[in-house]
Structures are given as C-alpha cells and as structure tokens.
Amino acid sequence: MSDPDLDFTTGESGASATYPMQCSALRKNGYVVLKGRPCKIVEMSTSKTGKHGHAKVNLTGIDIFTQKKYEDMCPSTHNMDVPDIKRLDYQLLNITEGFMCLMNDSGEIREDLRVPDNDLGKEIESKFEGGEEFVVTVMSAMGEESAVATKVQAIK
Template sequence: MAEQPNDAQHEVSFDSADAGASATFPMQCSALRKNGHVVIKGRPCKIVDMSTSKTGKHGHAKVHLTAIDIFTGKKLEDLSPSTHNMDVPNVSRREYQLLDITDDDFLSLMHDDGSTKDDVKVPSGEVGDKINKLFKEEEKDTNVIILTAMGEECAIDAKEAPKGSG
C-alpha cells in the first residue's frame, strides 16, 4: 500500500522534467539580453527591459527583468542574482501556407514539405483580423507565421504569399 503514492509521485516529477528539458535551456542571468527570451513564472517571455543592481555588502548583483509573455502579451517581472541560471525557452518561428480556415476557426496550414497542420486557432484581435482579411475578403494566397515555444503555439503574423511560390 505504501508503494503506490511513491510511484505516482515519481511519475509526475518525471513528466515535468521531461517536458521542460527540450523546451528550454539554462542561461546565466548576466548573459541574458534585451529582446532575448526568458522563462518567468513558467511562461515564455521576451525581455523588454533589464537592469542590474549593485552588489550589497555580502551579496551578488541582482538582475531585474521586465518581460512580455509571447503568447498572452502579459507583463511579467523577475529579480534574480546575476550568477544564477534562468531558463530560456526554445522559440521557433515557422511560416506556413494557409490552405483554409475551418468553420470552427482553425487554420489549415501547409509546410514547405507538404505536410499539413490543423491545430492552430485563428487568434483574436489584430492578427486574426489580418488573416481573415487577406484570406477571405481579398482572397490572396496567404502565409501565416506560427510562433512555437514550450509546447504552445500561436499565429503571430500573416502576409501575402510571394507570387510564383507554388
């Protein structure tokens, strides 16, 4: 009977370690740069401002980070000793050709290699309006840029596809 909770606990910690391992990499706080990426409170963020405080009598210099969540646009802040490591998300941008927009507002996208991707929703707001305008109203060949980080992804931009690319 006593074994069961340990197994469950072990499984959970394995999952979280596994999920975070490939999605982020450590970087020393002092090596982070403005416009770079960082993980704050478990969210992938873009650094918009950073400042370093002087060391105290016995302490380390502290780095104050202000960053914007790349998916929600929410502002997050963190304070960390400059010698500590922080997680940096692996962020990728991929451009896909838009094939269709489904009735339930999912983008049907095609990659360069011909594979399709149908699991990204049309975002609300400006980017979603731009996608709909180009694709539905103007009936243009549309490319959508998808940002992926830490197992999340969203459409961040759309543009008219260059002529003669298909």
C-alpha cells in the same frame, strides 16, 4: 541483445523545452521564462552588488502568447531558463470553424491551430476573405503554439 524495458516508440526527441543561461548573459529582445511563461525581454536593469555580494538583474518580459507583462529579479550569477523557440512559416489554405488549414514547405498539412482571438486573427481572416496569398508565422515554445505574424507569400 536488446533490452525489453527500453521503449523508443514515443515521438519525443528528448530535447527539453528550455535550457539554462546565466542571468547576466541574457539580453534585451531575447527570451526567458518568467513565472513559468515564455517571455520576450523588453526591459533589463542591473543593480550594484550589495553587502551580500550579488548584483541583481531586474527583468521585465512580455508573454509571447498572451502579451501579459511579467517581472522578475535574479542574482546575475544564477541561471534562468530560456525557452527553446521555433518559428515556422505556413501557407494558409483555408479557415474552417475557427481553425486554420496550414501547409508547410514540404507539403504537410495541419489543421489543429486556431485563428488567434486578437487583431492578428482579424487580419488573417480579412486577408483570407480578400483572396490574398500570404504565409502565417507560427511560434512554438514550451508545448504551446500560436500564429504571431503574417507576411506576403514569397514567390519561388
């Protein structure tokens, strides 16, 4: 009784990269999609209802990957997209030609993530060259991934 038109061989879970949230429910230090980019909300202000009846929310956010500043305005009753953000910690095993060799808690290894081209990247490289043991926190949202932090290896 199977339908030959249904094909479940793709690796997608079907979960969306974003979900809607009413603008008035957003909070500072939360996340929102501004101008198509996943951003952390750094500033929020609400204007009073005007003669057309909607309070407006002014949002300022910093792109979580590029650190660029974005601003937007939205009626408080409308929905805005919120990115589905995942943070995972990986142990850094090696750096080869600008790519990090990372291992997760279950022992799976990935070598597809570049060392960031910023101060964090310099910190990762200097800690690695100094022989320090540490984990790299990788944030992923909307199909993008980037190393966002380092921390000292927790001893288990």
